[in-house]
Amino acid sequence: MSAYHPLSAEEAIQLARSIPGRFPEHAELECREIGDGNLNLVFHVTAKNTADSIIIKQAVPYAKVVGESWPLSLDRARIERLALETEHKICPELVPEVYGYSDELAYTVMEDLSEYTIMRRGLIEGQAYPKFAEHIGEFLARTLFYTSDLGMNQQEKKVLAGQFVNPDLCKITEDLIFEDPYRKSDNNNYSEAIEDEAEALRSDTELHFEVTLLRHKFLTQAQALLHGDLHTGSIFVKPDSTKVIDPEFAFFGPMGFDIGAVIGNLLLNYASQIGWSSDEQTRAAREARLIEMARGVWTHFESGFRLLWNEGLQDEMSRTAGYQDYYISQILKDTAGFAGCKMIRRIVGLSHVADIDTIPGDKGREAAQRKALAIGKSLVRHHRSIQSIDDIVTLVEQASQGNEVSI
Amino acid sequence: MSAYHPLSAEEAIQLARSIPGRFPEHAELECREIGDGNLNLVFHVTAKNTADSIIIKQAVPYAKVVGESWPLSLDRARIERLALETEHKICPELVPEVYGYSDELAYTVMEDLSEYTIMRRGLIEGQAYPKFAEHIGEFLARTLFYTSDLGMNQQEKKVLAGQFVNPDLCKITEDLIFEDPYRKSDNNNYSEAIEDEAEALRSDTELHFEVTLLRHKFLTQAQALLHGDLHTGSIFVKPDSTKVIDPEFAFFGPMGFDIGAVIGNLLLNYASQIGWSSDEQTRAAREARLIEMARGVWTHFESGFRLLWNEGLQDEMSRTAGYQDYYISQILKDTAGFAGCKMIRRIVGLSHVADIDTIPGDKGREAAQRKALAIGKSLVRHHRSIQSIDDIVTLVEQASQGNEVSI
Structure with missing residues (x-):
């Protein structure tokens, strides 16, 4: 027993x-x-x-x-x-x-990290974390590089991956992020006010196609050890320090899933601002700050990852000219797609985010939900065409304004 | 102890x-x-x-x-x-x-399969195996489908993949197929007569780029349980029966690696014909038969795989319109690329094939080696553009004739 x-x-x-x-x-x-x-x-x-x-x-x-x-x-x-x-x-x-x-x-x-604040809570309260993008970019660059075939012994990586076989928690992700939002499911959870949005998600075959590609990557691509649930509730912050906690969803998966989780959650807070800030100027400033944080997460990740690659690459063939650029461009596309999936599921799926759910007014909350869905869908739909972090910012801003999206 | x-x-x-x-x-x-x-x-x-x-x-x-x-x-x-x-x-x-x-x-x-012949031996002797493509196509379709996220419970697949962590044998493949042929290595093994070819392999950065993409897939894409070493020496044949043996390289990898192994080895025998057959007509007939076998392996795999998908799909999202076609088109590209890698390494790498090594005349052997390299390089170089099995056949025929390749 x-x-x-x-x-x-x-x-x-x-x-x-x-x-x-x-x-x-x-x-x-x-x-x-x-x-x-x-x-x-x-x-x-x-x-x-x-x-x-x-x-x-x-x-x-x-x-x-x-x-x-x-x-x-x-x-x-x-x-x-x-x-x-x-x-x-x-x-x-x-x-x-x-x-x-x-x-x-x-x-x-x-x-014990009691003196830290949960990042999501801090963001809802409108706190700025000027070190956050740098810290989390470093976390992403280092953990993803050093557990990948680029930065660790490739045989040891296989053995380590075997220790992170995580079917139970992966199933939660597979169901709640990559399936339920796109079909009728008892797990889904949204107010009647956005039934039109939920119905649109269920019938959008082109969107399903992109989600299925991302789902397949999640299911099969053992690129690096992921945190696996890197939303802003899994990050503790102080003004000068950042700590990543709760990696129980860890497994070997596609790098963009972790980066997309961070960026998607920053964008959920961005989308929530419409429901929180009565003052136009405050709101615009916070939105701009959140966009810059999201951009910063990527740029710090990218520069850190390139540095590690240039200095500590274990894989000889990966020194081939052009391969680093190609590899990183693929991570960026994945990042956008996974960020979008994460946003969508937090609106219509089982588990929501306080950034949006605790918006006091129904109208403001609904507006934030629709905005988050517009951004999420746009990121998923266009993820394979994205070529730079600026493309992501453009998509976010266009989708936020309800404009036809083009990159 | x-x-x-x-x-x-x-x-x-x-x-x-x-x-x-x-x-x-x-x-x-x-x-x-x-x-x-x-x-x-x-x-x-x-x-x-x-x-x-x-x-x-x-x-x-x-x-x-x-x-x-x-x-x-x-x-x-x-x-x-x-x-x-x-x-x-x-x-x-x-x-x-x-x-x-x-x-x-x-x-x-x-x-005990003593009454069977090793396929490679039979091919060298010029035997025809009219059932081979159908049998091996079925083996590929069924084993790859039923051990993938398409055809098996996705949580059980993860646990099964954990039981097939196979670092030692994967390292042999990673070194001998995806690295050594493209650099100076004590493992390489070829005659001075083709030093020019070996040198060209080492300095061809565009080729290295494509090989690195394929290497990365081999390292990271846990798509299905592979045999992992499915050359014609791992296949026993009788006129009416086929048996696949020796799966000690088995691990969860990209489906195209197994299919490419079969096709690459058929094409190695195809390339060897120039050194074996003094009679032009016999040679042309054997070459045509081998091309049809290679084509048949793919078409039987594809039709079998589609049937299994249509009847036994476990993954709801994969029912999305267009996804099956997309998925199979990716397998075909991988198949071509891996087939090419397998051919190249059998000419300049550590371990060769009797189809070519036992050709009695030096000139004929060298001609076969150059032909195999031309085909292999062409398949690797163009694998991402391939859209049909006809494209592969075209590449093979053009490369065989020393023509500029275009698909």
């Missing part, structure tokens, strides 16, 4: 105490469970009268989403922990450190 | 006897080791005075190629056995049956 059971607060404290060097020997430890209870227990263990603290995250064997309970493999705790360790080795400043774990009990003991 | 040791003939007989239902209880068994000693021991166990027989194939922990000894994981025996079982379930008529195995001792007990 498995030893798995949900940890008690008392067990969490004992566990915390067993981690060498984290707490003074006789410290009085306190524990609070701070998870949202949907997928994981999250214990915050602190030492009274000190700043010492850690997080213990434990997976539960089900997922609660809108009241439903789905069985979900505990193996995701192993995958998340292994992804954190792999990413932390590559980007120590950008990923929390793992102090201990048990695959059997499905928990990971890790660095 | 591992229990692994090379089996003795006596052990092989005991083993054979332990397989239920293969031999009469008191049969007198005889054993001969018939392997070529390079990669495996192959025991042929027969019952005296009956037709009963089996094969026991055992991996040895090294590969002997042109005198060199490379260490090679015994895990390849598990992979080969699992591939045989998987393929046999899908194509019982086309793959030998597995009767027993030990992963620890790295052996597989399987159906």
Whole structure:
């Protein structure tokens, strides 16, 4: 029989105490469970009268989403922990450190990031994060390069990919992002006001074709170790620091999926501005800032990735003239397509984003939803023609204005 | 300590006897080791005075190629056995049956195919195999469809792919097919007479670009379970029956790699005819027959694959109008490119083919080598423009005649 059971607060404290060097020997430890209870227990263990603290995250064997309970493999705790360790080795400043774990009990003991804000929350509050694009661009460039056939031993990569076989969580993505929004599904979740949009998504065969290409890439292209769920709720920020958390969807997939996740979520916040800002000038400034953040994510990724390629390429054949440009141009196309898919599903699919869902007025919310869908569809539809980040910005701006799109 | 040791003939007989239902209880068994000693021991166990027989194939922990000894994981025996079982379930008529195995001792007990001829040998002798294209087309259509995201449960596919992580054998392909022919390498092996060709391969940047694209697909695209080494030496034939053996290179890769392997090897035999047939008419007839076989492999694959898709598609999004045509057109391009890579490496790389190497006259052999290289390079160079099997035939015929190639 498995030893798995949900940890008690008392067990969490004992566990915390067993981690060498984290707490003074006789410290009085306190524990609070701070998870949202949907997928994981999250214990915050602190030492009274000190700043010492850690997080213990434990997976539960089900997922609660809108009241439903789905069985979900505990193996995701192993995958998340292994992804954190792999990413932390590559980007120590950008990923929390793992102090201990048990695959059997499905928990990971890790660095406490309580002083950080969840990026999505900060964006909704209108915060600017001038370092964000640089930090996340670096995270993307380094993690994607060093886990790809370009930057790591190609035999070790295959073995590592075998450790990230992640059918349960990939299925969530495959269903919720690459299928449900395009058909009638009990998983879908949108207000009657945008039934016309939902119906249009279901009947748009040309769009389905592009989505199917992207779905096929997601299913088959083991390009690099992805975070797999890199939305702004998986990113902790402070003005001077960025941390990427929660990589339980990690698997070997197409690089553009991670980059597209970040950009798509920035664009969801961009689309939400129409529902938030009563002041035209504030709104325009925030929108411009978000576009520049999205652009910056790509440009920092690209320059970082090219630098790593030029300095640390493991694959001799990839030195061939023109191949780097070609490779990066393909990532950009994928990025646009996946960003679009991510936007669409957050409007009509099961799981939404607070950026748009918490807009107080129905009209403003609906306008934001329609805008997000227009941008998302445009990115998906045109992703194979995109040749530069400027093309993406042009598509976003044209779609936002309800204009005929052309790049 | 591992229990692994090379089996003795006596052990092989005991083993054979332990397989239920293969031999009469008191049969007198005889054993001969018939392997070529390079990669495996192959025991042929027969019952005296009956037709009963089996094969026991055992991996040895090294590969002997042109005198060199490379260490090679015994895990390849598990992979080969699992591939045989998987393929046999899908194509019982086309793959030998597995009767027993030990992963620890790295052996597989399987159906004896002694009454078959190795396809390459038969082709060199000028045999016609009128059923071959149909049989191998069916093998390709069924194994590739039913192990892809189109034809199998997409979560089970990921788990199965994890069982086929095959770094050692993939590395052989990556080095010998996708790298060594395009640079100076101790692995390369060709006569001085074609040094000009070898030098041209090393300096042809445009060709390298196309090879790098194909290499990247091989490294990253987990489309379906491949045989991984489907040359005419891995195929046993009788006039009315075809069996695919030796899938130790099996892994999840791009479908076109397997199809290209078959077609590339038929075209190597095609290119060899110039060195074999003194009689112009015989030669022309054989060449025409080989072209038709290559064409038939594709057309049987394609029609079989479309039928399976239309009847057994598991992936809802792939029903989108136009997607099947697009998908198959991509496989065809890959097929051409991989066929070309396979041809090139058999001329200048480590491991050659008897079709060409055993041509008795130096001049004839050299002419065949140059012809094979011309065809191979043309297929690689133009693979992304190919739109039909006729395009491939046109490229082959133009390259054979030393003409400027255009499709």
